[in-house]
Amino acid sequence: MSLTISHRNVGDVTILDLSGKITIGEGSVQLREAVKSLLENGNKHILLNLGDVSYVDSSGIGELVHSYTTVKNQQGQLKLLNLTKKIQDLLMITKLLTVFDTFDNEADAIASFS
Amino acid sequence: MEATPNESLGAADTVIEITIASHFRFVEIVGVVADQLTQMAGFEAESADWVGLAVRESIVNAIKHGNQLDASKPVRVRFQLTDEQLIVVVRDCGNGFDFNHLADPCAPENLLNPNGRGIFYMRTFMDNVEFLLQGQGGLEVRMVKHRPTNQNHRSC
Numbered sequence: 001m002s003l004t005i006s007h008r009n010v011g012d013v014t015i016l017d018l019s020g021k022i023t024i025g026e027g028s029v030q031l032r033e034a035v036k037s038l039l040e041n042g043n044k045h046i047l048l049n050l051g052d053v054s055y056v057d058s059s060g061i062g063e064l065v066h067s068y069t070t071v072k073n074q075q076g077q078l079k080l081l082n083l084t085k086k087i088q089d090l091l092m093i094t095k096l097l098t099v100f101d102t103f104d105n106e107a108d109a110i111a112s113f114s
Numbered sequence: 115m116e117a118t119p120n121e122s123l124g125a126a127d128t129v130i131e132i133t134i135a136s137h138f139r140f141v142e143i144v145g146v147v148a149d150q151l152t153q154m155a156g157f158e159a160e161s162a163d164w165v166g167l168a169v170r171e172s173i174v175n176a177i178k179h180g181n182q183l184d185a186s187k188p189v190r191v192r193f194q195l196t197d198e199q200l201i202v203v204v205r206d207c208g209n210g211f212d213f214n215h216l217a218d219p220c221a222p223e224n225l226l227n228p229n230g231r232g233i234f235y236m237r238t239f240m241d242n243v244e245f246l247l248q249g250q251g252g253l254e255v256r257m258v259k260h261r262p263t264n265q266n267h268r269s270c
Contacts, residue, residue, distance in 0.1 A: 024174050025138030058171055058235055062228035069226050086163065093238055094231055095220045 003027030003053075005034045013113050014043040015081070015106070019052035022060030031060075035067045035078070044076025045113045049106075051082030061090055068100065077101075081109045128154070128195040133188045136181040136206075138174065144191050145170045148202070151193055155200050155261045164239035165200065165259050171232040172204045172255050180206025180253055195261075199241075202257045210253040213245040 003020040016034055021027050038046055048064070056064075064080070071078040079101040083091070091097045103109035130147055134140035148169040152162035173189060181187035187207040194201040217224050219231045237243050242258040 023141075023170075024178070025141060057167060057174065058232040059174070061231055065226055066228040069228075090235070094234065095225060099225055 003030045005030055007034075007038075010106075010110050011114075012043075013045045013047055013110050014038055015047045015049055017049045017052070021055040022053060022063060023055065023057045024059035028059050028063040031063050031067060035070060039071065039074055039076065044071065044074060046071055046076065046078045047081050047103075047106075047109050047113075048078065049081045050084065050087055053084060053087065056087055056090060058090075061087075061094065061096070064091075065096065065099070077113060079103065079109055079112065081106055124196055126197065128193075130193045132191045132193075134173075134191070135185045136177040136183060136187050136189055137185050138177060140189075141170055141173045141177070144173050147191075147193065151195055151200060152259075155195055157259075157262060161259075161262075168236040168239045168243075168257060168259075169202055169204075171236050172202070172257065175232055176204050176206035176208075176253075176255070179211065180208030182208065197261070199261055200259045202259075204255045204257075205248070205252055207252045209251070210245070210247045 003018060003022055003026060006017045008015040008017065016038075018027075018031070022031055035046065046067075048067070068078045081103050083102055088097070088102075091100065101112060103112070128151070130151070132144055132147060134144060145166055148166045149162065152165050157165060173191065176189040177183060181189065190205040192203040194203075213233070216233060217227075217230055219225075219227065219234050224230060233243075236257060240257040240259050244256045246254040246256065248254055
């Protein structure tokens with residue numbers, strides 16, 4: 001599978017550890033389904049750990065945006081942890097770093113939800 | 115294929131032509147060729163990654179927007195590596211689009227739109243991107259990335 005997603009819970013925050021690619025043909029659908037499933041189960045504090053994401057295309061960036069707005073529209077919060085340099089660059093040049101809360105440290109990210 | 119002046123072939127040029135069916139599973143095949151050519155061309159790793167992304171984005175656009183995911187319609191890709199530049203031409207069978215009036219994905223009202231960043235990334239990471247409607251139908255995307263000069267690779 002191109003994208004592997006595993007779940008962890010720390011307090012009321014659900015961390016999705018993503019590993020692999022988030023692209024139009026591969027990981028975007030898995031990410032969408034994972035976030036949808038969390039929301040359906042009432043998990044509205046979601047932290048996406050992108051540290052092991054090897055490749056993202058514009059569709060993958062779009063899926064991050066879609067996840068963000070979907071969670072926000074349900075009065076939840078979605079934040080990003082451990083951005084790779086490539087993902088950070090892709091977000092920066094499209095001004096999306098002004099949209100997402102991003103963290104390099106998991107404890108700081110968890111604390112930010114409270 | 116008839117060569118245009120810009121595509122005239124030098125004796126030392128490397129040319130690779132690939133035709134794929136319109137399915138996303140073939141994007142990576144073209145992407146790997148792009149990666150190999152950028153390595154041959156001597157691009158820095160980061161620059162090579164961005165060229166590879168631009169090529170993959172153009173293939174995805176051709177499959178999704180040009181050929182409307184119709185697997186019977188081909189996407190034709192031509193790489194030409196010259197002494198000075200890498201030229202990538204991607205042709206689909208679609209009707210094209212109004213490439214002069216694309217929404218700015220960085221505008222505040224578009225930031226939360228999940229779509230509309232692919233061409234922006236292509237234009238950001240390549241030195242030149244042109245869209246040419248073909249008389250017989252189809253859209254041609256022509257992207258150019260200048261090779262690093264020898265000066266950049268000298269160690270002293």
